[in-house]
Amino acid sequence: MKIEVRSTPFAPWELLQTYEREMLGGAAGRYGATAVFVGTMRDFNEGDTVRGMSLEHYPGMTERQLEKLLADAIERWSLDDALVIHRVGDLDPADPIVLVAVWSAHRKEAFEACRHIMEELKSTVPFWKKERLAEGTRWVEKNRPGY
Amino acid sequence: MTVQVKFFASLKEQMGCDGATVEIGEVATAADVWLQASGGKALPANVLVAINMEYADQNHPVKSGDEVAFFPPVTGG
Numbered sequence: 001m002k003i004e005v006r007s008t009p010f011a012p013w014e015l016l017q018t019y020e021r022e023m024l025g026g027a028a029g030r031y032g033a034t035a036v037f038v039g040t041m042r043d044f045n046e047g048d049t050v051r052g053m054s055l056e057h058y059p060g061m062t063e064r065q066l067e068k069l070l071a072d073a074i075e076r077w078s079l080d081d082a083l084v085i086h087r088v089g090d091l092d093p094a095d096p097i098v099l100v101a102v103w104s105a106h107r108k109e110a111f112e113a114c115r116h117i118m119e120e121l122k123s124t125v126p127f128w129k130k131e132r133l134a135e136g137t138r139w140v141e142k143n144r145p146g147y
Numbered sequence: 148m149t150v151q152v153k154f155f156a157s158l159k160e161q162m163g164c165d166g167a168t169v170e171i172g173e174v175a176t177a178a179d180v181w182l183q184a185s186g187g188k189a190l191p192a193n194v195l196v197a198i199n200m201e202y203a204d205q206n207h208p209v210k211s212g213d214e215v216a217f218f219p220p221v222t223g224g
Contacts, residue, residue, distance in 0.1 A: 039224055056155060056156055058216060061216070064201075086223060098223070124221065125221060125223055126155065126218060128218070129223070139156060139157040139219070139222075140222040142222060143223075
């Protein structure tokens with residue numbers, strides 16, 4: 001299990017390859033399903049062009065919530081492993097914001113757990129987005145429901 | 148008793164600071180801490196409360212040394 005809140009850009013697909021090779025090598029053959037979600041920054045929202053974004057978080061609580069979320073999902077769906085990476089700080093359009101990956105024996109558990117982790121993250125983990133528009137900035141007030 | 152108060156995101160901007168050390172009576176809830184820290188402002192309906200980094204109801208009691216955080220709905224991911 002790995003969680004990381006990072007203030008620098010990351011490359012989700014390269015990171016996944018490295019993680020599978022270095023951390024999951026011993027489990028190869030045991031898991032038959034990998035489900036991955038990558039969230040990237042859009043250049044539009046609410047009808048406006050968005051030029052950039054700042055992501056604030058609550059250091060300490062963020063990590064605690066993410067660890068609990070992953071540990072609960074690993075137990076509930078009997079996952080082989082789970083990983084979440086989330087950006088904070090200043091982002092540009094197309095920058096990856098979040099990576100969720102889960103590994104399990106079968107696809108049902110992988111799909112369900114990946115979706116669950118992402119939806120819980122969006123509604124409970126203390127991150128806040130502030131958008132940079134052509135004129136000024138504005139806070140994103142709420143996430144739209146994913147289900 | 149003394150508790151540490153934290154504000155985040157838009158609430159931090161509205162309050163003009165990221166937190167404060169608050170002196171309050173021995174029997175107090177998170178809502179009482181808010182009133183003390185905000186100078187008597189009503190707690191906005193959508194504000195979330197965490198005590199020692201765990202979500203809590205605004206009527207949850209606090210104890211000396213607690214970290215009580217107030218913040219708007221979360222918007223990560």
